[in-house]
Amino acid sequence: MTVKLGLVGTGTVGGGCIDILRNHRDDFKRHYGIDVELVRVCSRNPEQAIAHGVEDIFTQDFQDVLNDPDIDVVIELIGGTTVARDVVCGALRAGKHVVTANKALMATYGEEVMRLADEAGKEIAFEASVGGGIPIIDPMKHSLIANRIDSVMGIVNGTTNYMLTRMVEDGLSYDAALKEAQEKGFAEADPTADVDGFDAAAKIAILASIAFNSRVTMGEVHTEGIRNITTMDLDAARDMGYCVKLLAIAHRTDEGVDVRVHPTMLPLSHQLATVNGVFNAIYVVGDAVGETMFFGEGAGAGPAASAVMGDVLEVARHVQQGIAPIVGCTCTDELPIVPMDDLKTKYYIRFKVADRSGVLAAMAGVFAKHNVSVYSVVQRGKKEGGTVDLVYVTHTACEKSVRDVLAEIAELDDILRDEPSLIRVED
Ligand SMILES: NC(=O)C1=CN([C@@H]2O[C@H](COP(=O)(O)OP(=O)(O)OC[C@H]3O[C@@H](n4cnc5c(N)ncnc54)[C@H](O)[C@@H]3O)[C@@H](O)[C@H]2O)C=CC1
Ligand SMILES: N[C@@H](CC=O)C(=O)O
Ligand code: NA
Numbered sequence: 001m002t003v004k005l006g007l008v009g010t011g012t013v014g015g016g017c018i019d020i021l022r023n024h025r026d027d028f029k030r031h032y033g034i035d036v037e038l039v040r041v042c043s044r045n046p047e048q049a050i051a052h053g054v055e056d057i058f059t060q061d062f063q064d065v066l067n068d069p070d071i072d073v074v075i076e077l078i079g080g081t082t083v084a085r086d087v088v089c090g091a092l093r094a095g096k097h098v099v100t101a102n103k104a105l106m107a108t109y110g111e112e113v114m115r116l117a118d119e120a121g122k123e124i125a126f127e128a129s130v131g132g133g134i135p136i137i138d139p140m141k142h143s144l145i146a147n148r149i150d151s152v153m154g155i156v157n158g159t160t161n162y163m164l165t166r167m168v169e170d171g172l173s174y175d176a177a178l179k180e181a182q183e184k185g186f187a188e189a190d191p192t193a194d195v196d197g198f199d200a201a202a203k204i205a206i207l208a209s210i211a212f213n214s215r216v217t218m219g220e221v222h223t224e225g226i227r228n229i230t231t232m233d234l235d236a237a238r239d240m241g242y243c244v245k246l247l248a249i250a251h252r253t254d255e256g257v258d259v260r261v262h263p264t265m266l267p268l269s270h271q272l273a274t275v276n277g278v279f280n281a282i283y284v285v286g287d288a289v290g291e292t293m294f295f296g297e298g299a300g301a302g303p304a305a306s307a308v309m310g311d312v313l314e315v316a317r318h319v320q321q322g323i324a325p326i327v328g329c330t331c332t333d334e335l336p337i338v339p340m341d342d343l344k345t346k347y348y349i350r351f352k353v354a355d356r357s358g359v360l361a362a363m364a365g366v367f368a369k370h371n372v373s374v375y376s377v378v379q380r381g382k383k384e385g386g387t388v389d390l391v392y393v394t395h396t397a398c399e400k401s402v403r404d405v406l407a408e409i410a411e412l413d414d415i416l417r418d419e420p421s422l423i424r425v426e427d
Helices: 012-032 045-053 083-093 103-120 137-141 157-171 172-185 196-210 231-239 303-322 359-369 400-411
Strands: 003-008 036-042 073-076 097-100 151-156 240-255 256-267 279-286 289-297 344-354 376-385 386-393 421-425
Touching: 003 012, 003 172, 003 303, 012 036, 012 045, 012 303, 036 303, 073 083, 073 231, 083 097, 083 376, 083 400, 097 151, 097 303, 103 196, 137 196, 137 256, 157 172, 157 231, 157 279, 172 196, 196 240, 231 240, 231 344, 231 376, 231 421, 289 303, 344 359, 359 376, 359 386, 359 400
Parallel strands: 003 036, 003 073, 073 097, 256 421
Antiparallel strands: 151 240, 151 279, 240 256, 279 289, 344 386, 344 421, 376 386
């Protein structure tokens, strides 16, 4: 039996899938007995279809894909949560299996999508939505289910990891590094999703939902991006023996799920500190397996299409063999999200302040008042226009107290010259 595919979206990832199919379709048949055929392709860009040689099966209307009774599997590679939601939900309602790379959709409407798949008795597969080409969803849904997962933590956004690496290793400006990442096809259509941390928030919401059997949506993830990270912060971190990474973190605690995305200082000896460029790495801790780490390219046409096509072939194998979906929604529990105010960690805080007597003393009083103990204070950079940069590192402190310190220092008379830069420190 030939399993018929309909593809919606012919951009970076969709184009990568067409290329894999063209180059390896015969291998899939020969090695695995899996026979797949692309019968319909839809996007807003006919020129992309022409470039990939699929203009004869091209349409600009996704309904042509959903209404085609021959199509068994719909591959959604548009992105976003509007039209993509109609495509994914419409395909499931039309009785088709769905493969998607869409983290925003799964992290926002995951409950709806999983329910529709369950009602239709169809598969929904989304391996490419987290970590690009790295197998992580499938291992967590299959190989690791004998564990109670306690932590999932990692670098899950290739664009920002690429940018931070280029800024620290080659001195590129933030804007130049972003432009390069976009040119390489790593960035989302709207790169604010990458640099403001929302892409990583969607990914950790998906991973936390699977890890802790409790639905986490991206709106529930405390999210900070890398916009405020300067080369001065990166240099200061390096001088202290640290690097700065945009980390996505999810821990199971006695209070519930601690889930957040923010720039984090990691010791240079940490396993995640060596993950550079577009590479992602996800560290998973289970009660039986102990520590595991998954590493690979998190973005780009090849890696993402590799994960999409892996899902497609697995679904096609099930269709050919008449096997029902093995694992559907696993969110059986309703754990609370731990408030960010309750977080306890160490903090790096850089203040740009007026260079005059009394400033340090006034600031020290505020730290003491809120019981935030300071580990070190260093003055950095050149004195410019009567301002200096003061870099504080605290001992372990409570997030709420640190926020109170920042708010009170902002109110001190004629001290701050810019927004402070705050980076949490992980040891
Ligand atoms: N670029 C990457 O490295 C990765 C992307 N992803 C995800 O894959 C998905 C696709 O991303 P890219 O290929 O990078 O996006 P892209 O922007 O390169 O391509 C989007 C495609 O969707 C089509 N499209 C947009 N609106 C449409 C509509 N209303 N009807 C029909 N077609 C429409 C466009 O014409 C284009 O062909 C997104 O969900 C993204 O988050 C996942 C992993 C890696
Ligand atoms: N924009 C994302 C790509 C896919 O998820 C990233 O940079 O990691
Ligand atoms: Na993946």
